[in-house]
Amino acid sequence: MARRAASLLSHWSSRVFSVELDGAPTYFAVREKRRGEDAPRVFDAVRRGDRCFSVLVWSSDRVRSARFHAQLKDRLLGRLPAGCRLSPMSSFLPNVRDSLIKGYFLKADSPSSSPTERLLRDFSQRDPLLVCSYLNPDNDQVWTQQLWPDADRDGTPRVLYVVPSEAPQEHPSTLNLINSDVFYSFEEAQAVLKQCGDIIPEAASVLELLPSRAEARSEPDFPVIVVEGLDATGKTTLTQALRDALGAALLPSPPRCLSPWRARFDQEPPLIRRAFYALGNYITAENMRQEATKAPVIVDRYWHSTAAYAIGTALSGPPSSLPAEGSEVYRWPGDLLQPSLVVVLTLDGEERKRRLRNRAQGETEEEQQLDHNHLFRLRVEEAYHRIRGPACVTVDAGPSADQVLQQVLLLIRDKCQL
Numbered sequence: 001m002a003r004r005a006a007s008l009l010s011h012w013s014s015r016v017f018s019v020e021l022d023g024a025p026t027y028f029a030v031r032e033k034r035r036g037e038d039a040p041r042v043f044d045a046v047r048r049g050d051r052c053f054s055v056l057v058w059s060s061d062r063v064r065s066a067r068f069h070a071q072l073k074d075r076l077l078g079r080l081p082a083g084c085r086l087s088p089m090s091s092f093l094p095n096v097r098d099s100l101i102k103g104y105f106l107k108a109d110s111p112s113s114s115p116t117e118r119l120l121r122d123f124s125q126r127d128p129l130l131v132c133s134y135l136n137p138d139n140d141q142v143w144t145q146q147l148w149p150d151a152d153r154d155g156t157p158r159v160l161y162v163v164p165s166e167a168p169q170e171h172p173s174t175l176n177l178i179n180s181d182v183f184y185s186f187e188e189a190q191a192v193l194k195q196c197g198d199i200i201p202e203a204a205s206v207l208e209l210l211p212s213r214a215e216a217r218s219e220p221d222f223p224v225i226v227v228e229g230l231d232a233t234g235k236t237t238l239t240q241a242l243r244d245a246l247g248a249a250l251l252p253s254p255p256r257c258l259s260p261w262r263a264r265f266d267q268e269p270p271l272i273r274r275a276f277y278a279l280g281n282y283i284t285a286e287n288m289r290q291e292a293t294k295a296p297v298i299v300d301r302y303w304h305s306t307a308a309y310a311i312g313t314a315l316s317g318p319p320s321s322l323p324a325e326g327s328e329v330y331r332w333p334g335d336l337l338q339p340s341l342v343v344v345l346t347l348d349g350e351e352r353k354r355r356l357r358n359r360a361q362g363e364t365e366e367e368q369q370l371d372h373n374h375l376f377r378l379r380v381e382e383a384y385h386r387i388r389g390p391a392c393v394t395v396d397a398g399p400s401a402d403q404v405l406q407q408v409l410l411l412i413r414d415k416c417q418l
């Protein structure tokens with residue numbers, strides 16, 4: 001832990017900081033203070049005289065970091081004085097994988113900054129937090145950053161100038177996607193659940209259900225067809241019709257054996273939640289293999305869902321903020337059985353909402369987000385289309401259920417010689 005902290009601080013001046021002020025990111029860096037220098041204006045949304053702080057979560061224990069970050073907003077909001085504004089913040093080393101740390105930027109009105117300061121000093125001594133205070137003492141052009149506890153052991157406060165920085169080419173969250181949001185091997189996902197054992201007792205039950213190891217191995221005897229798509233695009237309707245039309249086995253994903261634990265893991269931060277869903281795919285792969293010795297297999301969601309939802313959630317903004325097509329984040333895990341065909345159902349947004357209203361079932365939090373956040377929906381859809389090995393085939397789910405079925409049967413006959 002001490003070594004990671006030292007390395008974090010020794011690269012501090014190479015870091016870029018991103019604060020979401022009024023919904024748009026402001027990027028800045030810090031460097032040694034030079035007296036009398038006029039640094040350019042950085043915090044446009046911050047008034048002269050405001051007192052600001054940043055609180056970043058850091059710990060060498062990634063499970064602890066993830067859970068602490070997930071609770072941090074509520075903990076801060078529960079104890080900070082009224083009038084203190086919180087904005088999401090992160091810090092990263094440009095182009096350095098896994099260098100992203102996350103937290104919040106706090107703006108306190110000057111009269112109430114002392115209680116905030118006391119609270120944050122208290123937090124920084126007890127919790128895996130790195131707190132900085134920001135001042136514009138001279139005029140409203142020059143901002144400085146001071147690290148707590150003071151980095152220089154001789155007691156001299158480490159004061160750095162805040163200077164604007166260019167927006168990175170890739171969304172900063174891309175740096176930590178691999179093996180934190182999307183897992184590309186059984187071992188990597190399993191390692192997260194093993195690490196959770198002492199804080200989430202249910203993790204042991206999930207680990208017991210897993211195959212002893214995973215490998216993609218040879219092609220199944222009968223074709224395996226996966227149906228993907230956002231909620232209410234018609235996956236259940238189509239997969240049931242395909243099962244009946246082809247005399248196939250129908251497998252849900254996540255697999256039924258994980259149902260008792262799903263709600264529990266849905267409450268966890270992305271690192272743990274995504275590892276749970278990733279492992280579900282390896283159980284589904286074993287079930288596919290067994291069923292495909294007897295008949296064709298239809299699967300409702302699989303790896304495309306796991307990866308596309310994870311990528312769409314980790315990033316923000318329009319689909320152009322996603323890693324470019326061909327990026328390694330869209331690759332298929334080398335040890336996960338590949339289906340013969342993946343069909344993604346797409347549906348006009350208004351028609352999808354109409355079907356959701358008609359169905360009037362309870363929505364999960366992520367489904368509600370899909371509804372409320374148009375950009376999130378676009379990111380997930382775009383990520384679906386960028387995933388490779390196998391790539392998905394898009395089918396318009398707008399026509400009647402029977403027309404969609406006929407269209408997919410044609411595809412299956414063409415691609416799987418069924």
Ligand SMILES: Nc1ncnc2c1ncn2[C@@H]1O[C@H](COP(=O)(O)OP(=O)(O)OP(=O)(O)O)[C@@H](O)[C@H]1O
Pocket residue numbers: 229230231232233234235236237238355356358359397398399400401402404
């Ligand atoms: N082609 C279609 N035309 C009109 N309505 C449809 C069609 N396909 C499905 N529906 C209806 O739309 C609603 C959503 O369909 P369905 O439950 O099959 O979607 P889903 O993708 O499985 O959803 P979820 O992922 O949320 O479980 C249902 O009420 C269903 O009857």
Ligand SMILES: Nc1ccn([C@@H]2O[C@H](COP(=O)(O)O)[C@@H](O)[C@H]2O)c(=O)n1
Pocket residue numbers: 231253254277278280281301302303305306307309310364366
């Ligand atoms: N293989 C899978 C299957 C599902 N998910 C996640 O589940 C949510 C959608 O599932 P529904 O049962 O509501 O259709 C969504 O959050 C997916 O991320 C998954 O990750 N992998």
